[in-house]
Amino acid sequence: MTVDRRRAAAALAGLLFGLVCALLGPAAPASAHAALVASDPGNGTIVPDAPNKITLTFSESVQLISGKIQVLAPDSTRADQGEPQSSGSTVTIPLRSGGGRGTYLVSYRVVSADSHPVAGSITYSVGAASTPPSEQAGAESVDPVVRALIPVGKYLGYAGLVLLVGPVLVLALLWPHRLSRVGPARLVWTGLGLVLGSTVLAIWLQAPYTTGTGLFGASLTDLQDVLGSTFGAVMLVRLGVVIASAFLLRPLLRGSGGESKADLALLGVLGVGALATWPLTGHPTASPVAGVSVVVDAIHLASMSVWLGGLVMLAGFLLRNANERELGAILPIWSRWAATAVAALIVAGSVQALIEVASFKGLYDSTYGRLILVKIALAAVVIGVAAYSRKLVRNRSAETGPRTLRRVVLAELAVTAVVLGVTAALVQIPPPRTAAAAETATTTTTVTQTVADANVSLQVDVFPATVGNNSLHLYAYTLDNKPLPVVEWTATAALPAKGIEPIEVPLLRITDFHAVGDIALPAAGDWTFKFTVRTSDIDQSTLTMTVKIA
Known part of the structure; x- marks a missing residue:
């Protein structure tokens, strides 16, 4: 040579x-080059009433792919209605009215601003959680x-x-x-x-x-x-x-x-x-x-x-x-x-x-x-x-x-x-x-817990579960997951490990079984929340739960 x-x-x-x-x-x-940073309803949350739309927010602008976004009801039927709409980094999915109780599956596949596909799914529940639908049409791999x-x-x-x-x-x-x-x-x-x-x-x-x-x-x-x-x-x-x-x-x-x-x-x-x-x-x-x-x-x-x-x-x-x-x-x-x-x-x-x-x-x-x-x-x-x-x-x-x-x-x-x-x-x-x-999105989520006694089941959402201002949503249900009217709500939050005595949380009644409140949590740790739910002149329940605040 x-x-x-x-x-x-x-x-x-x-x-x-x-x-x-x-x-x-x-x-x-x-891997996708955009991340789902937020959704409404939030992933894994329980809402009292069926929403009329779902909003997905990504870390960068996205474009829709025809037929690659769907919402499945608890019985695996389609819950979405009409075409999704995209505006910058936000995708809005319209839903049918009168959705039933249980867990819904939202599956999506969109194209990020840098031309790469973004696929995934989230779930949310109406009233109470159930076994989610198994089909995930939006999560195909490449x-x-x-x-x-x-x-x-x-x-x-x-x-x-x-x-x-x-x-x-x-x-x-x-x-x-x-x-x-x-x-x-x-x-x-x-x-x-x-x-x-x-x-x-x-x-x-x-x-x-x-x-x-x-x-x-x-x-x-x-x-x-x-x-x-x-x-x-x-x-x-x-x-x-x-x-x-x-x-x-x-x-x-x-x-x-x-x-x-x-x-x-x-x-x-x-x-x-x-x-x-x-x-x-x-x-x-x-x-x-x-x-x-x-x-x-x-x-x-x-x-x-x-x-x-x-x-x-x-x-x-x-x-x-x-x-x-x-x-x-x-x-x-x-x-x-x-x-x-x-x-x-x-x-x-x-x-x-x-x-x-x-x-x-x-x-x-x-x-x-x-x-x-x-x-x-x-x-x-x-x-x-x-x-x-x-x-x-x-x-x-x-x-x-x-x-x-x-x-x-x-x-x-x-x-x-x-x-x-x-x-x-x-x-x-x-x-x-x-x-x-993506990491930021996974760490700023709502904490949802359910506590119950012999008379009431109380779902509590705490957002964002970090030091500073937080919002509380309280939902009262019967033991068979039906809305339970509440006459009076009270709530306190305490951090015994750091000597913080119970702080009263002012609550605003939204519906018969739904109340909201805001509280500033000054330190990280395992906070103890105590709720009193009075459902009649003689019936009331006191429920306690612990939430980790980062």
Whole structure:
């Protein structure tokens, strides 16, 4: 095997290894990138009367999937009525009137702002709890084949950008007139094809990804829903921009001199537009500072494409075919380009990490954070190799410089292929800020307890069960779960462990069997609540329960 073939084999091995990283990165089930942070009625709560609607609130804006939200009554019949409505991060589900007593199941599957499906279910009870319905239509998992193909498609899209953006820039500004453009043109057309193919693949995969079906299980209606979504609109814009760019590229790739400065300027504008479509369908759109994240991510992607694409042109063509005089003019300029692109990568990557990871703990305590650390380590290796290559540019030898530099460039490409694989995996993994939102949602829930004696069953809801202002809801029932009229309510709260004597809770009667009250709880601990329920002139019950206040 010749030296050139060995080098090509090494570069190919790096690319394949990066692709393997992309495939293995999301081996665990793909998690939703939005979290259900609240619902009304709350998950697991008991309400006295059947509500006329259910409200679900997520940590970021969501879009509905046709037929993927339903509410099942205790007898497993449908309790929802009409189409759910979505407004930003809130989904409202209208219900049929006159719902019976027992436990209801709400199942949902929606698409988060970063194009990932969010599925789950909650329960609530009317009057009293019962065995919940068993069907959970909204909680389908993602098909493993679809899950594996999504990062592959993203990897191919990134590779296409590398073969498209960098080579076009080199051809437009650095390419010697005497050299043939046939090889670079093939490279650019390959990149164009990869971008177009990955975009079509992304549109096709999004339908089964969002609906939870198999690779060929999505219907034409599902595909139409994807095209009508924000994701579909962005993908169609990308297709249009790339196709328009193909017509402007032809004179440049032929080297006929037919390209004008206006055409090149328009090509640059289209390139910026195409690059912007990647962050518009990913994590940046769901960021707390979405505008900043989209711009930073686009800069990160553009810098990567210019740098790696330029390296491909150097290794594949210029270092082999350009003469010493031409390299003397090209390499210093390219070295400055590379240094600028690397600096932009570092700054943009750091800003992205700060936004998505949100805390130092998130770097080592989450899969997303650990992949960020891997990417940083690989980037450090590449930057070290790039620094060595710039040293070679400054101190090159006519005999050994180009050969050595080409080997160094191939090494850069091999490592950065792995970086691309890690990047393709990252976009499928929820960032720590999403996990933090989900954790907050699980810790701020209503505490519901039921206490009873021989005459009355009392349901008590305490919200949010934390130090500070809390609301109490009291519901009185007979032992066979029928509303029990109450003549008079009284309640106190005490924390004996910290010497806090009983504090009276003022109660307001809402209905015959429902009362509410507010109390400020000054300390955490196991609070003792005491309730007196008088149901007639001679009948009353005193009930006690303990609630842990965090």
